[in-house]
Amino acid sequence: MKFNRISIIAAAVLVIALVAGCSASNGSSKKKVTLAYVAWDSEIASTYVVKEVLEQKLNYEVELMQVDAGPMWAGISDGSADAMVAAWLPTTHASYVSKYNGKYEDLGPNLEGTKIGLVVPKYMDINSIDELNDAVGDTVDHTIIGIEPGAGIMMSTEKVLDSYKLRDKWTLLESSSAAMTQQLEKAYANKEPIVVTGWTPHWMFAKMELKYLEDPQNVYGGDEQIHTIARKGLKEDQPEAFTFLDQFNWTPDDMAAVMIQIQEGETPEAAAKAWVEQNTSKVDAWVAE
Numbered sequence: 046m047k048f049n050r051i052s053i054i055a056a057a058v059l060v061i062a063l064v065a066g067c068s069a070s071n072g073s074s075k076k077k078v079t080l081a082y083v084a085w086d087s088e089i090a091s092t093y094v095v096k097e098v099l100e101q102k103l104n105y106e107v108e109l110m111q112v113d114a115g116p117m118w119a120g121i122s123d124g125s126a127d128a129m130v131a132a133w134l135p136t137t138h139a140s141y142v143s144k145y146n147g148k149y150e151d152l153g154p155n156l157e158g159t160k161i162g163l164v165v166p167k168y169m170d171i172n173s174i175d176e177l178n179d180a181v182g183d184t185v186d187h188t189i190i191g192i193e194p195g196a197g198i199m200m201s202t203e204k205v206l207d208s209y210k211l212r213d214k215w216t217l218l219e220s221s222s223a224a225m226t227q228q229l230e231k232a233y234a235n236k237e238p239i240v241v242t243g244w245t246p247h248w249m250f251a252k253m254e255l256k257y258l259e260d261p262q263n264v265y266g267g268d269e270q271i272h273t274i275a276r277k278g279l280k281e282d283q284p285e286a287f288t289f290l291d292q293f294n295w296t297p298d299d300m301a302a303v304m305i306q307i308q309e310g311e312t313p314e315a316a317a318k319a320w321v322e323q324n325t326s327k328v329d330a331w332v333a334e
Contacts, residue, residue: 079108085196093317150279153291155293160244160268161242175209
């Protein structure tokens with residue numbers, strides 16, 4: 046009995062030591078980052094590329110949090126998410142910048158030359174928002190096909206309805222990025238009129254001949270930038286990830302290459318992996334200390 050008791054105690058000590066050792070090992074090797082993003086084709090592309098680099102180059106475990114724009118900004122500001130590479134500034138996400146001012150760190154632009162506005166096929170005989178008259182309105186049932194409610198472009202389009210005095214007749218239809226592009230592709234294939242909320246970079250401009258409606262009142266603003274936003278304290282908690290996020294930047298052509306692959310059937314993971322493997326010099330510059 047004495048031998049058995051000693052054996053049991055020794056075994057218990059050994060198990061505890063092994064568990065402690067495993068925990069210490071996991072703690073030292075597992076680095077975790079949570080990225081928030083909106084389900085825009087552009088942000089899916091950029092977020093998955095960032096995820097690929099964090100996992101394959103920097104040995105991080107990455108959790109993705111797909112949400113609408115409001116919760117995305119809220120998550121960074123309250124610390125439930127670590128970072129995002131999906132902040133459209135200065136106009137599209139202006140309301141969130143104001144609401145959460147001082148509660149996040151702006152690491153600057155990761156992509157230059159973005160734009161938002163109302164988009165139509167080039168075959169439509171209209172060039173400006175102020176031409177959305179009764180004749181054009183009748184052809185599209187006085188409906189603008191939008192995306193997710195709460196998106197910055199939707200807020201700006203609501204202002205457009207007021208500024209151009211379209212509110213009485215026109216409706217902004219809430220849907221999603223995917224649903225909007227499906228409606229656009231269907232109308233385009235049949236040479237039918239359609240008005241959608243659009244932005245660049247986006248693969249739809251490579252696949253279809255489209256144009257922005259001029260915005261003489263400049264409600265949508267001019268060219269924008271996509272910024273990287275991090276939670277307070279990330280630099281101290283995860284300096285390696287912070288340095289990479291701070292150095293991450295690419296071009297609309299880079300982003301379009303990933304978006305088109307996804308649109309043509311690749312998974313976001315596969316498209317991001319392929320792009321990272323084909324752009325090693327750019328990626329190496331992002332992760333350089």
